[in-house]
Amino acid sequence: MEFKNCGWAGYVKDFISKPNEEIVSSLSSFLREERSEQIFPWDRSISALKENLVDLKEIYDCALIFEYDYPRSGGKRPDLIFLNNGTVLVIEFKNRVEPETVDFDQVLGYVRDLTEYHPIARDKKLIPILIPIGFDRPYYESKGVYVLKPKDLPLFIRNNIKKSNNLSDIKIWTESPCEPLPSLIESAKLIFHRKPLPNIKQAQSAKIPEVLNRIEKIIQKSTNDKTKKIILITGVPGAGKTLVGLQVVHSKNISVPSIFLSGNGPLVQVLQYELESKVMVSQMKSFLQDLWIKHKDKSVREKVIVFDEAQRAWDRDRILEKHWGKLADSEPGLLLGLSNRVKDSLVVIALIGEGQEIHAGEESGIKNWVDAVRENPIWEVIGPKHLSNHFLNNSIKYEIEELFHLTNSIRNIRAIDTSKWVNFILDGNINEASILSEKIKKDGYHLRISRDIEISKNYINDIMKDRNIKRSGILVSSKFRKSEEYGIKPVRNQYYYYGEWYSENNQNKHSGSKLKEAVSEFGCQGLELDLPLLCWGTDFFWSNNKWNVKVGKPRKVKDPNNLRINAYRVLMTRGREGLLVFVPKISDLDNTYNILLKVGFENI
Structure with missing residues (x-):
């Protein structure tokens, strides 16, 4: 037989x-x-x-x-x-x-x-x-x-x-239907083409279906009652926030027009590249320019607006700078201000990745949303309990929905505790990180380290051999200015090939899997790789029993140290199957290399 x-x-x-x-x-x-x-x-x-x-x-x-x-x-x-x-x-x-x-x-x-x-x-x-x-x-x-x-x-x-x-x-x-959870990119394609996502127990344990169902009911009620509502959804890196947002805008159960917005340019590039469409996925900056500068009197077609990476919402100063003084409010303020141009319902869904503010103008975080609601009190807010005091302390009505805090990672399908482990490391809790790393490795999440870039690349190539739908790539901090001296070539600022970098296999000259060009925290936030190779930089190093930051002259930011910590939080949480760290042979990074060994990384 x-x-x-x-x-x-x-x-x-x-x-x-x-x-x-x-x-x-x-x-x-x-x-x-x-x-x-x-x-x-x-x-x-x-x-x-x-x-x-x-x-x-x-x-x-x-x-x-x-x-x-x-x-x-x-x-x-x-x-x-x-x-x-x-x-x-x-x-x-x-x-x-x-x-x-x-x-x-x-x-x-x-x-x-x-x-x-x-x-x-x-x-x-x-x-x-x-x-x-x-x-x-x-x-x-x-x-x-x-x-x-x-x-x-x-x-x-x-x-x-x-x-x-x-x-x-x-x-x-x-x-038997052995169905691994698809990557974010694969999921987007399935959703776009109205195909069912695999019924995987990690997605079930993360309560993604229940979250989607609850959102759909809120939208339906808002549509019937002609009300304005904000839904706040928070979660650890890889918890499925973007997946929820994509499912919402393509849901058959939502009858009103919807759009998925993000200030994350690389993410938008990748989604538009894979979906071969710009209809339901757009840049936040372009959306605001269209409605607030080019067509001020235009009615708002969309009744559901999903704002991905909403923790990166620009404050008023950043908006003034990026829109050449033509707009003078924060991104949340501009979004909620659309209520004056919508006679019936409008629902804004803010997907918030906590501890991932990495850019100038993003540091105000949830305060931007609180201020926006105070200026537009017609809005009703629904979100997880841990955000409630921000609104209640400002006399803003707030409905608690615990489903809207996603605590389980579905990116690191084999290591639910990876996010907590990264937080321990960045907080300097070395013993706790070391203990937790044993569970992570036992659950099958690879933690490897090397001080030789060629050995690192060979390891990646060996483990990814013949796995044509899997993706790897090099990540590097945007503040590690000398990375090219150690074999790491970062992509230029205006990079137009993120779609190919993430989506294509190593036969494509722009594919990240070729391990030729590296993307920074700005090029990988909200995205994922099966096995990333992270080049550790001298901008963030261990010395005197703590993490230290060295970034040169800081830009107009409130806390450059916190932005750098968040940058490494993003860089360390992109992998679905594991993480390989390359630490260049620089004496300033010797202590860093040793501390990474202590928190669970093992030499190749």
Whole structure:
């Protein structure tokens, strides 16, 4: 019987009796895009595996699945899955004598993906195993991975697999809807084309569906009652705020015109590039220019305005500067001021990433929104409890909705505590960060570090090899002025290829995955990569038991130190699968390198 989504599958007794040539032929056909030299190691591995399993008649009813190609994996395929009703061995063969760091990360990645996304694996005990073909030492365990020589596999199976009287159902396993949560860009495309998003337990635990449903009901009531409402949604980095906003403006349950706005130029570029449309995604600056400068008397078509990255809303001074003195209010003030030009309903949804103000003019934060409501008291405010006092202390009515604070990260699907860990680091709580890092790494979030840029790039290329839908890229602080001396070339200020940088694979000359050009905190906020390479700069370094900032002459900002901390908060929270940090060999960064080792990073 043939099974879908794998190179070959069957029960152990069938595997042993099947000629090697038939199994290799099946694998070769399945892996036809691979070069033929990959088949020879399989031939060796199959022969060795048969020799070692033939005497274990008690496991003849267990199943073997070779090269399981689970959906949306980006090219990941475990070499072998040994399937028992209660325990699953995830086995990776390597044609070398000793395993390398990237091998451990690879097999742990398989286990994490299957645990999180596969409905059958979720309730099983999964054990990651590495088998270097030339390995000839006693087996050992490291970081939760068992390293065995081929002939040790029978003993390991005998000790870890319990006899079951029930056949493992290979068909159910290989055809189960294994659905990893799509990236922000993939999600935007699915939403735009009215396709359902995967039903993933992390999105469910983050209560994204409930949040969307609550917003839809508020909009419907506002539409019926012809009222003006502000919805404030806060959350940790990667909690799904942008995803919620995109779902709102494309919701079939909202009958009034909607628009998604952002002051984040790179994010807008990427979304417009992927959606091949500018109709429902626009720059905040352009939107305000159109309604407040070019067409002052024009009625407002949109009845739902989603403002992404609303913590970056410009204050009055920044507006005066950027709009050449033609506008004289904050962005929240200008948005809420539109109420005078709307006879019926208007709903503004502000998506607020806390602790991510990184630019001049963004430091007023929630105060801008409080002041705007005081000037336009017709607005009703709904938001999470922790923002309530800002409004209540100014005699502004405030309805608390706890759903509107998103506390779980769905970007770092395997490391919900990553945001808290980054906060510990930036707050100087080294011991707490070190303790929490162990859980993060156990959950499968890679934390790697190097002082050699070529070694760093090679690691990224190795772990991302053949994963064509996955994306990597280099990140660097905008204030690390000498990064090019250490092999890091930042993109220019007016960069027009963010869409390609994030969306295309490394065959495209502008792709971030080529690891040629780096984007800054301004180019990555609100966006994500599967595995980013962060170049640490001399603008933020550890000395005298605390973080120090060195940025030269500061611009017109209230607290340059806080902006730099927030910049590194953004840079450190972009990864879905892990984070690799490159620390240049600069004596001023020696202490920084050592402290990063203490908080959980491990050398490649």
